[in-house]
Amino acid sequence: MSTxxxxxxxxxxxxxxxxxxxxxxxxxxxxxxxxxxxxLGFLLMVVFGRTGTSTMxxxxxxxxxxxxxxxxxxxxxxxxxxxxxxxxxxxxxxxVQTRRKVPLWLISVFAVLLLIGFLTWASADERIPVPGLLFxxxxxxVPLIFGALGGVISERVGVVNVAIEGQLLAGAFTSAIVxxxxxxxxxxxxAAMVAGVLVSFVLAAFSIKYFVDQVIVGVVLNVxxxxxxxxxxSELLAPNAATLNQPPKFERINIPxxxxxxxxxxxxxxxxxxxxxxxxxVAAVYFGIFHTKWGLRLRAxxxxxxxxxxxxxxxxxxxxxxxxxxxxxxxxxGAYFTLGSVGxxxxxxxxxxxxxxxxxxxxxxxxxxxxxxxxxxxxxxSNLQNVLSIIGSPVPSEFMLMLPYLVTIFAxxxxxxxxxxxxxxxxxxxxx
Amino acid sequence: MSAAQQPTPTPAPAKSPExxxxxxxxxxxxxxxxxxxxxxxxxxxxxLLVGAVMIAFTNANVQESAGYxxxxxxxxxxxxxxxxxxxxxxxFQGSVYNFRRPSFADGIRPFTETLTYATPLIAAGLxxxxxxxxxxxxxxxxxxxxxxxxxxxxxxxAVDLPAxxxxxxxxxxxxxxxxxxxxxxxxxxxxxxxHEVITTIMLNYVAFYLVSFLLRDGFLKTPGSNxxxxxxxxxxxxxxxxxxxxxxxHFGFILVIAATVFTWWLLARSNLGFKFxxxxxxxxxxxxxxxxxQRMYVYAMLFSxxxxxxAGINQVLGTTTSGFGAGIDSGIGxxxxxxxxxxxxxxxxxxxxxxxxxxxxxxxxxxQAAEGxxxxxxxxxxxxxVLFIAAPPLVRAIFRLPAPGAPRRRPVPNVSQEVAAK
Numbered sequence: 001m002s003t004x005x006x007x008x009x010x011x012x013x014x015x016x017x018x019x020x021x022x023x024x025x026x027x028x029x030x031x032x033x034x035x036x037x038x039x040l041g042f043l044l045m046v047v048f049g050r051t052g053t054s055t056m057x058x059x060x061x062x063x064x065x066x067x068x069x070x071x072x073x074x075x076x077x078x079x080x081x082x083x084x085x086x087x088x089x090x091x092x093x094x095x096v097q098t099r100r101k102v103p104l105w106l107i108s109v110f111a112v113l114l115l116i117g118f119l120t121w122a123s124a125d126e127r128i129p130v131p132g133l134l135f136x137x138x139x140x141x142v143p144l145i146f147g148a149l150g151g152v153i154s155e156r157v158g159v160v161n162v163a164i165e166g167q168l169l170a171g172a173f174t175s176a177i178v179x180x181x182x183x184x185x186x187x188x189x190x191a192a193m194v195a196g197v198l199v200s201f202v203l204a205a206f207s208i209k210y211f212v213d214q215v216i217v218g219v220v221l222n223v224x225x226x227x228x229x230x231x232x233x234s235e236l237l238a239p240n241a242a243t244l245n246q247p248p249k250f251e252r253i254n255i256p257x258x259x260x261x262x263x264x265x266x267x268x269x270x271x272x273x274x275x276x277x278x279x280x281x282v283a284a285v286y287f288g289i290f291h292t293k294w295g296l297r298l299r300a301x302x303x304x305x306x307x308x309x310x311x312x313x314x315x316x317x318x319x320x321x322x323x324x325x326x327x328x329x330x331x332x333x334g335a336y337f338t339l340g341s342v343g344x345x346x347x348x349x350x351x352x353x354x355x356x357x358x359x360x361x362x363x364x365x366x367x368x369x370x371x372x373x374x375x376x377x378x379x380x381x382s383n384l385q386n387v388l389s390i391i392g393s394p395v396p397s398e399f400m401l402m403l404p405y406l407v408t409i410f411a412x413x414x415x416x417x418x419x420x421x422x423x424x425x426x427x428x429x430x431x432x
Numbered sequence: 433m434s435a436a437q438q439p440t441p442t443p444a445p446a447k448s449p450e451x452x453x454x455x456x457x458x459x460x461x462x463x464x465x466x467x468x469x470x471x472x473x474x475x476x477x478x479x480l481l482v483g484a485v486m487i488a489f490t491n492a493n494v495q496e497s498a499g500y501x502x503x504x505x506x507x508x509x510x511x512x513x514x515x516x517x518x519x520x521x522x523x524f525q526g527s528v529y530n531f532r533r534p535s536f537a538d539g540i541r542p543f544t545e546t547l548t549y550a551t552p553l554i555a556a557g558l559x560x561x562x563x564x565x566x567x568x569x570x571x572x573x574x575x576x577x578x579x580x581x582x583x584x585x586x587x588x589x590a591v592d593l594p595a596x597x598x599x600x601x602x603x604x605x606x607x608x609x610x611x612x613x614x615x616x617x618x619x620x621x622x623x624x625x626x627h628e629v630i631t632t633i634m635l636n637y638v639a640f641y642l643v644s645f646l647l648r649d650g651f652l653k654t655p656g657s658n659x660x661x662x663x664x665x666x667x668x669x670x671x672x673x674x675x676x677x678x679x680x681x682h683f684g685f686i687l688v689i690a691a692t693v694f695t696w697w698l699l700a701r702s703n704l705g706f707k708f709x710x711x712x713x714x715x716x717x718x719x720x721x722x723x724x725x726q727r728m729y730v731y732a733m734l735f736s737x738x739x740x741x742x743a744g745i746n747q748v749l750g751t752t753t754s755g756f757g758a759g760i761d762s763g764i765g766x767x768x769x770x771x772x773x774x775x776x777x778x779x780x781x782x783x784x785x786x787x788x789x790x791x792x793x794x795x796x797x798x799x800q801a802a803e804g805x806x807x808x809x810x811x812x813x814x815x816x817x818v819l820f821i822a823a824p825p826l827v828r829a830i831f832r833l834p835a836p837g838a839p840r841r842r843p844v845p846n847v848s849q850e851v852a853a854k
Contacts, residue, residue, distance in 0.1 A: 202819075206819065221815070223766075226808070230808030231812060359629075402638050409634045409638075413624040
């Protein structure tokens, strides 16, 4: 088994959400983690509290329905939120004591409260544009979500996909060239999918046909694509930037009515075509994996290929085509770099997004919806830093940049814990 | 996309009809043609061939002469030959021996450069390989190197100690820094089950921003300078030159040889190494046999991080002694993964792979300077080498070599077992 799919360790108590509903194992992990965050929040918001008034701007100037700004007195808000956090921590401790399951929504409420508290603290006597913050978060999360969806499909069918970074980069590169030559962003989008599929073909051929360890192929493919795109960029794109590296970007499309909903509208429904494709992709992948014949077969092959083979499913074929599909989805995410956000292609422009997407897959426990939420969290955390650096946050910017990664470590260590991947993920299927 | 991305899935001649030949010569021939060594050599050749095609196709002279290919095909062929041979001879002369220099002492300098570049690659490659043998995938080389450089670098520029002792103190601080940053991952995995792939990636970023902050506003900041760069390491801590001041090769190379011997001893001869390998082969069986798998994860990540830390401290005390920035790792943490894969996670294999990649690195600079071929071509060649080596049936099919003999009835996953098994 590869190193990506974690070991199933029966002797360890599993996380509270993972235990079977009938016998909840007493695990103090959640209350302890919540307690630590409560103390940290208390220290920050009350002990080192700042005085003043924080302003949350809820509407953009172009909105039809204008919401008033929310004014929060900084220190009192911090005190109230600290009390609420302590209450939730106590509640979770009581639930564990009485062998109840700590529900996920309670943890979510805790996280949101902590976030509001932090934002209020950081923006004393400043204004935070909430729609802008969320809009930027979604933009940063789009390639991560596509990459994570590709990862989910590929790993669910039993092939570990470390090559997400390579698929994103190949998609970005190809879409830039094709869209520049044809001046058609749609064709660029198509080319990005083809490029992602090509990378997937190599991954599939080596891991399914030649039984090479999938993590190895993935890592090496990332290097290969980085080298290829870097080489071609220096030799072809850089000297001919005007003809080969000036792709037209997608225009923003405002969806009528929906785009006028306060807060939600500007964030979700004034986006480019790629983002709308992303909404459809998330829903389609979720529905497909859990509610269709295709998804059932895909999961069967990923969990127990031998059983799937016995009932007549073509394991090799299923794996091959679904890994290719995963490449196409991830390639779309690459196109977002060149056709959606940045514009021209640059060397190694994905800058590790593929690895973050991989983390989102594992963080989201190989579930398309959860992985999307994890990707959104990463996007939000990165954009929070951008916004706070503009209003001049009291925290050094490096620590703000570090925050999403620290939160991930805490979350993975404390809340997700011993997440289990698809059982056969990473194992080549050798028909005997 | 080049042809390299789509290897033709030619079926491997898995069961070619074999004549029942008992002649010794025939056996020797089979040994040579089916062994790992020949596959490795052919893999390198194939990868260089693909690289040659890429160089030829993107060369301006070749593209020009391709326009009238059908009237004078010789022009294009000779232009292609010039481009490829020029690039590869520059690669060779930049990494092994420069024939244009008069004396041997000057001519061999490129080879010492190769060894200098290979030094951190080998150290970090050993760390990643050790992780693989225990079934752990350490992508955290970058973070471990940065923390090692921070602690070791701080000792090197801020502490006053006599020569020799200072070097040892800085070295120990660096290795400890890497070991701690790696051990943290092992501890998280053992205690909470957090997946090491996630935690190492996340800790890379944490280390990067931490070091950036320290360089800008912390104890690594050079007094009176706004550059995010640390002060220079003191002379008493810097690695001494092995071949005199004319060459860059330094004491770090000796340390790396020692590290290779140590890793070999640890894995092959020690009690702990036996447990490491047992956990890597099958953690469930190891647990049944009474080995504490959790504890092995922590120890393995400590050693792995320490070896990667050796690479980090090498950067500060050997390569860039004039002060370092947040990019001091220069991607070695990721290169180390390919080095470990090419070396098949065996200490001496990693050593050889590190020298090969060091040669590519040293040669790529002279190739870019002399022929204008972008350095990135080396990444392509390196990754293709690993791909081809990982799939012997593909190489055999391309060169029509016989498959290994009867004992192997079915294709075996040809990666090191430790990586595959877990």
